[in-house]
Amino acid sequence: MRVDHFRHRLPGRAVGTCSPEQLGELVPSDRDVRYGRPAAAGLALGVRRTAVLMDLALTENGLHPDPAARLPVYGGGGRHQPDGALPDGAVPVLRPEQVAAASAFLRDSALGELVRQQNSVLARTAVHLGYPTPWSEAWATLVVHDLRELRDFFARAAAAGDAVAVREAE
Template identity: 70%
Template sequence: MSDHFWRRLPGQAVDTSSPTELGALVPSRYDAGFAELTAAGLALAVRRTARLMALALTENGLHPDPAARLPLHGGVPRPAGEPDVLVLRPEQVAAASVFLRGSALGELVRQQDSLLARTVVALGFATPWSETLAAEVVADLRELRDFFADAAAAGDAVIMRGAL
């Protein structure tokens, strides 16, 4: 279980920055300025639910829409040896936003209840799958939905880092 981070950038920044430069722009929770970026709506982090969020959005063929993978798996794969940053171009951010806005996020989590319970065990969570943890996943998905909606409205790209 590790942190997962997203950062909004002007759309053209992904065209004019190297992978190393983009990687340096993805903040961590401990970076100076992280709180300010988050307060401004330019960065988002989740601590322990990213893998569960990804499963709720993509597993068991419930979502044939390729946009279901974008918010957590990225859009443009990074070449081998490049920093571990994933890039979503503005059109991919818009597609992810449409998908997230059109999804009943609480229902997606409920539909994956058994899978999420098994995953919590496999990942070694200190507590078992519960209504409380399900509510945390839904809250994080809603925060992600709002983040992507704001990014899409501004025409921004999104870069992200995290282990799923």
């Protein structure tokens, strides 16, 4: 499976005690041999080629004015610099309260319905991004599946009081 983005749970206290660079070192990339164990334990989650589509399903057209809609896929940035850029080696991190908000948003959303409502936007985006196959029911099913995995991941992280780091695949 080719992963384009992944999330990794961190102890909530790490956000306040580690520098952005130290947090980045705690989070293995998807190609790192350290990734397999946390993924198997539910502490890491890869998202395969659907991150953009997932984000659009959650946020497009102002259907969800709740700021928590932007947190699950690309959210975070807990330690951004004033200009919005992260230092080299740093990763965006959702603090435990943001993880709880993202979890509540995903839990309370009809994920399949959100994908269905954005069908035409998602189809145009798949073409624009050059996906090898056109938008279809199979793609919609995959995006809903990935959103449900994300919902379950955030639910476990929120229950544990964890922070969540978001990293792009290298």
